Amino acid sequence: MILVTVGTQLPFDRLIRIVDALAAETDEPFVAQIGDGSYRPAHMEWHRFIEPVRFDRLLTDTRLIISHAGIGTVLNARKTGKPVILFPRRAELGEHRNDHQMATIGSLEGRRGVYVAQDAAEISAYLKQDLARPEGDAVLAAHQDLLDRVAGHIRLLGQRGR
Template sequence: MIFLTLGTQLPFDRLVRAVDEWCHARGRDDVFGQIAEPGDAGYRPRHFDWVAHLPPADYGARFAAARLIVAHAGMGSIITAMELGKPIVLMPRRADLAEHRNDHQLATARRFADRPGIHVVPDAAALARTLDRLSDRTGPAPHAVSPFADPRLIEALRSLIRPPRG
C-alpha cells in the first residue's frame, strides 16, 4: 500500500490531486489517504480511498503497513518514516500558492533531501515520475533511525551540563 498523509491541520489540494491523477492514469488501487477535511470547495479524490482523519492507532497501523509514504514536508511524517525505515516522497506546501503561512516546509524539505529514502518533489510531474520509479520497487528499505540520540551525544551533553567535580 502507498499511504498519503497530509497532517491534520490543512488540506493540500495540489498534492491530493496529483496523487489522484497518478492513480487514475496508472490504474492504481493500492493508495490510501489521510487528507484532512477538504471543505466544501476542496478537492475530493475519486481514484483512491481516503478519510479526513484517522485515530492515532489506525494512523500508526497504516503507516507501518505501507511500503511507500507520500506526504507534505511535515516533521511528524518525516520522523515517523525515518523511524520505521519507510521511503517517503515529500511535496512541500508553498506559501506563494496559499498552501501555508510561510515556506518552512520548503526549508525542511531542502534539509532532508539528501537523506537515504527521502525523495523531494516540487510539483505534480515530478511526483508522478518519482511514484513511477518507487511504487513497485522491491529491495531494501531505508535504514531505520533510532528515536533516541546516540549515547555518545547524550554523554557529551551531560558532561557540559554537569561538569565532573574535581
C-alpha cells in the first residue's frame, strides 16, 4: 500500500491528480488524504482528513509515502522507517504563500530514504524502484543488533549458571 498525504492546511490538487493517474497504472492500493482539494480521485481510496489513530496505522502498514514537502510527514516517515517521496508545493502555481517547501527539499534532498520529485515522471520512476528506508531505520537496525548481542550474552550466562 502507498500512502499519499497533502497535510491538513492546504489542498494540493496537482499532486493528487498526478498520483491518481499513476494509481490507475498499478494493482497496488493507494490511500490518499486530500484535504480540502477540489479534485476527487478515481483510482485510489481517498479521504479529506484521516483521524490520527488511523493515520498512524496507515503509516505503519504502508511501504511508501508520497507527500507535499511538509516536515511533519518527513518526521513521521523517519519515525516509522518508511521511504518518502516529497513533491513540493510551489508558490508560483498558487499552491502556497511562499516557497519554503522548496527550501525544505533543498535541505533534505540526498538523505537516505528521502526522494524529491518535481513532476509525474519522477514520481513514476520512484514507484518502480525499491527505495531505501530513511536514516532512522539504519539507526534502529544498529540498536537492534546491539540488543541481539546483549541478549545472546545473557543467554550464555544463563546457560553457564545452570
